[in-house]
Amino acid sequence: MVKILRWTRTLAALWLVLFLSACQLNAAISPTETPTPTSIPTETPIPATPTPEPLRAIWVSADQGESAQQVASVVQRLAEETGLQFESIQTLDVNQINDAMRVIIVKAPDMDMGVLASAHPAIQFVAITDANLQSTANLSIINTNAKQILFAGGYLSMILSHDWRAVGLIAIDTPIGTDAAWAFFNGGGYFCGRCSPIVPPYVQFPLLVNLPAATDAAAWENGYQAIESNLFNVAFIDGKITNPEVYNRMAQRGLMLLGSGIPPAGLENVWAATIQEDIAGTLEKIWPDLAAGKSVGSLNAALQLTHVNAALVGEGKIQAFDQMADELMQGLISTDYQPLN
Numbered sequence: 001m002v003k004i005l006r007w008t009r010t011l012a013a014l015w016l017v018l019f020l021s022a023c024q025l026n027a028a029i030s031p032t033e034t035p036t037p038t039s040i041p042t043e044t045p046i047p048a049t050p051t052p053e054p055l056r057a058i059w060v061s062a063d064q065g066e067s068a069q070q071v072a073s074v075v076q077r078l079a080e081e082t083g084l085q086f087e088s089i090q091t092l093d094v095n096q097i098n099d100a101m102r103v104i105i106v107k108a109p110d111m112d113m114g115v116l117a118s119a120h121p122a123i124q125f126v127a128i129t130d131a132n133l134q135s136t137a138n139l140s141i142i143n144t145n146a147k148q149i150l151f152a153g154g155y156l157s158m159i160l161s162h163d164w165r166a167v168g169l170i171a172i173d174t175p176i177g178t179d180a181a182w183a184f185f186n187g188g189g190y191f192c193g194r195c196s197p198i199v200p201p202y203v204q205f206p207l208l209v210n211l212p213a214a215t216d217a218a219a220w221e222n223g224y225q226a227i228e229s230n231l232f233n234v235a236f237i238d239g240k241i242t243n244p245e246v247y248n249r250m251a252q253r254g255l256m257l258l259g260s261g262i263p264p265a266g267l268e269n270v271w272a273a274t275i276q277e278d279i280a281g282t283l284e285k286i287w288p289d290l291a292a293g294k295s296v297g298s299l300n301a302a303l304q305l306t307h308v309n310a311a312l313v314g315e316g317k318i319q320a321f322d323q324m325a326d327e328l329m330q331g332l333i334s335t336d337y338q339p340l341n
Contacts, residue, residue: 053100056085060092061107067276068107074280075105082291099123103290105283113139124290128279128301130175140290141298142282146176147183148328149260151335152275152303153236154187155324157206159317160256160272161234164188164195164205167227169220169250171213171240181208183335184236190324190333201230213238217245224250234272237261256312263307272312278304282329300329 057079059072076086084102092106097120105126106113113127117139127133128142135141150170157166168184176183188195188206195205207230209223220241235250239261250257251270257263258272279301286296303325305318327333 053098054085055083055100055102056087057103057105058092058101059086059088059105059107060090060109061088062090063107064090067279071107071280071283074284078284078287078291079103082287084291097123102293107279122293124293124295126283126286126290133298135295135298137295138293140286140296142279143298143300144277144279145300145335146174147179147335148300148303149275149277150180150183150238151187151190151333152321152325152328153238153258153260154184154189154206155191156187156258156273156275156317156321157184157234157236158188158191158195159320160258160313161205161232163197163199163233164192165197165230165232166206166234166236167209167224167230167232168206168236169209169211169224169238169241169246170236171238172210173212173214174240178210179336180238181210184208186335203230205230206236207232213240213242217243217249220246221249224253228253234258239274268309270312271307272309273305274307276304276306278302300331302326302329 057075059075061068061072072088076088079086092104092111094111094116097104097116099120099122101123103124103126105128107128109127109129109131113125113133114136117123117125117136121138123138125139126142127139128144130144130146133139133141150168154168157168158164160166166188168181170181170184172178172180174180185206185208196202197205207227209220209227211219211223232255235255235257237247237250237257237259239259242261244264247257247264247267251267255270256272257267257270258274260275262274263271281304282299282302285302286299289296305313305321308318324333328335
């Protein structure tokens with residue numbers, strides 16, 4: 001009896017243990033509540049800051065010839081020396097102009113530069129032109145003037161000639177027409193007054209042959225022969241005359257030659273010098289003002305001698321020419337003076 005009681009108690013205890021274990025197991029595997037995820041606010045993206053355009057100097061020229069390229073290279077050097085990037089374009093799109101373009105140089109502009117300058121006061125504009133433009137606080141004018149070149153041609157012809165006996169072959173069919181011949185004549189008179197020779201024939205030099213630029217070489221030579229008795233020793237040839245045969249025929253007559261164009265090959269021994277406008281030198285002179293945001297107003301393009309034959313043109317003659325050219329650039333000499341009869 002005692003034994004049965006013990007087994008009964010043991011069995012009861014075992015059932016209790018099993019019951020409690022099952023409750024704990026059920027409690028352990030009972031589902032739990034799913035936690036609510038924490039919402040992270042989304043930040044509004046900050047737009048990227050645009051990269052500013054580099055500050056630039058712009059050279060605008062439809063002319064892509066050698067002289068224009070030389071000017072462009074000088075502008076590029078000047079720009080880079082002052083921390084500006086350089087850009088060369090053939091046409092200026094007014095819709096793309098912005099203040100990053102600190103200096104804009106336009107050769108022979110066919111647009112209203114005054115309006116452009118007024119619309120973009122932070123930009124320094126430079127117009128290289130023979131048109132009658134008015135400078136402003138941010139528009140500088142470099143005046144190109146064919147009469148100045150011809151005036152200088154007459155002046156240098158008188159310096160180089162013996163007894164003033166110089167002749168000018170001047171094209172008459174250019175925009176300045178008959179003023180071209182007067183400019184050459186007045187340049188000679190600026191140096192020597194009436195330019196009357198010591199020995200006969202007594203005429204007032206320099207003399208002129210005026211024909212259209214494209215006239216054939218024979219006609220130019222005939223014009224020269226009509227006045228050849230005046231014993232010329234120097235001939236100036238207008239650069240508008242491009243036929244090499246004209247140059248060669250004048251050289252064959254034993255004349256010293258000079259002009260405003262590039263001489264044909266083979267005439268180096270008789271070619272004294274070429275007179276040209278120095279656009280690059282003029283820009284270099286005014287660049288510090290332009291880079292500082294200042295207009296230089298209106299000024300004449302400087303003149304220079306190129307293709308100089310040192311055997312024919314001495315240093316003293318070059319200095320005399322340079323002094324006259326500087327005064328011409330400053331507007332101190334008028335090319336329109338009419339000589340006394």
